[in-house]
Amino acid sequence: MGFAKSQNIANIGRNMKAGPCTSSFKKHRSSILLVFVSALLSACNSSRVPPKPNVQITLVPAANPGGPVQLEFIEGRASGVEPGQRIVLYARSDIWWIQPFANQPFTEIQPDSTWRNSTHLGTDYAALLVEPGFHPATKLPTLPAEGNGVIAIATSKGKFVAPIVPKVIHFSGYDWRVRNAASDRGGEPNSYDPSNVWIDKNGYLHLRMEEHDGVWTCAEVSLTRSLGYGSYIFVVQDIGHLGPSAALGLYTNDDFRTDDIRSELDIELSRWGIADNKNAQYVVQPFYIPENVSRFMAPAGVLTHMLRWESERASFKTVRGSMVGPGSTISEHIFTSGIPIPAKETAHMGLYSYRHSKSSSQQPVEVVIEKFEFLP
Structure with a gap:
């Protein structure tokens, strides 16, 4: 009985000595875990790939290889756009022709991400999202690929409508x-x-x-x-x-x-x-x-x-x-x-x-x- 009593007293002493350290460790462990999770989330966010810029044509003009004598509106949206980036439009009539005019080759993107301009009619239409300082060709046998100032490309066949008969x-x-x-x-x-x-x-x-x-x-x-x-x-x-x-x-x-x-x-x-x-x-x-x-x-x-x-x-x-x-x-x-x-x-x-x-x-x-x- 004397031995058991002595053992209990020793255990109580050890518990009294260990109590504060154990409590402190638990507190530090929570803080360390919180710092680790925060660092992990920060690393994930820093490595997250931003969405790829995109351009769409939402209003497609009629399909008509009418060349320079007919015009319609073309509209679209652009996402992931950075300041200074613009739209370059083309219409196809045998080859690709810049729109609406050679001396007005750019279409501005509005704050709500939409864009709108007029275009001469063609069989196909294209919208290019381009970098600031990009110099577009006025006529092209084929559209350029992405790169060298071209960020994204959208193309669409013209809508089928009854032919427009000129006067x-x-x-x-x-x-x-x-x-x-x-x-x-x-x-x-x-x-x-x-x-x-x-x-x-x-x-x-x-x-x-x-x-x-x-x-x-x-x-x-x-x-x-x-x-x-x-x-x-x-x-x-x-x-x-x-x-x-x-x-x-x-x-x-x-x-x-x-x-x-x-x-x-x-x-x-x-x-x-x-x-x-x-x-x-x-x-x-x-x-x-x-x-x-x-x-x-x-x-x-x-x-x-x-x-x-x-x-x-x-x-x-x-x-x-x-x-x-x-x-x-x-x-x-x-x-x-x-x-x-x-x-x-x-x-x-x-x-x-x-x-x-x-x-x-x-x-x-x-x-x-x-x-x-x-x-x-």
Whole structure:
């Protein structure tokens, strides 16, 4: 009994000595466990892969290889986007064409992650999410892959709808397609309205530029077939009433050319926004090469403008009246460099506004073209 009593006293002593240490260890063990779990969670969070950026097309335009004469809206969403990233749109018509215009290649992403813009119609559509500083090509045989500034790509077939039949008029023995879609001709987007084009009882072509439902609209027609080398003759009534920003273009152009070289020969009547400028010029594109432009002053009255397009040679001439006669020449110029080779070029006649947003005011304006003639 004495031994048991001594053993109990020893156990009580040991328990009294161990009690505080055991309690402290338990407390430290909880803290250590909490620190370990926190570190583990922190490591997991730091190694978590952020979601991959993504772009979607949510509103798909109609499928129609209509090229440059028809427009519709296209919409979509982009996720995982960082500041400065934007959308580049393409529509396919044989090749991929940047949208909506070559000089406006980017579509901004809104704070709610949506984007919206207009596009010319095609059989397929593509939206590219790109890095800041990305320089997109205006025309592509195939879309780029991800990388080199392209973050994500979305493509979609166009919706099947009934074909849109463009307005066609008959003038001077030829069929002309009337433009109804916007263009960037003149440096700023211009809208076009087919009602601005008509033929009067004399058989003359009228092109008008005016406001329709709060939108400034222009006019343009283009031949439905290519004529190639030969003489293009335009008889135009007085253009002295044109304001500084109004421009009349008489030219040949291949709207479907697959490279970025402008295959275009121009007779242009405009002061290009400056009231005391010369009001006419001949151009072999690109215009920014000084040798490709010849400017002159076109007087009041009926004028005949001629372009003779030959291999490695483009000859321009403007004369008074509707008939070529002695002493009637106002201006002429011959270009022998950069002359395009015929492919699918067609003749165009268009009345549009040059950088109209910079004009202080605009007034309705109308141009009358009495005759078009082609001589092989």
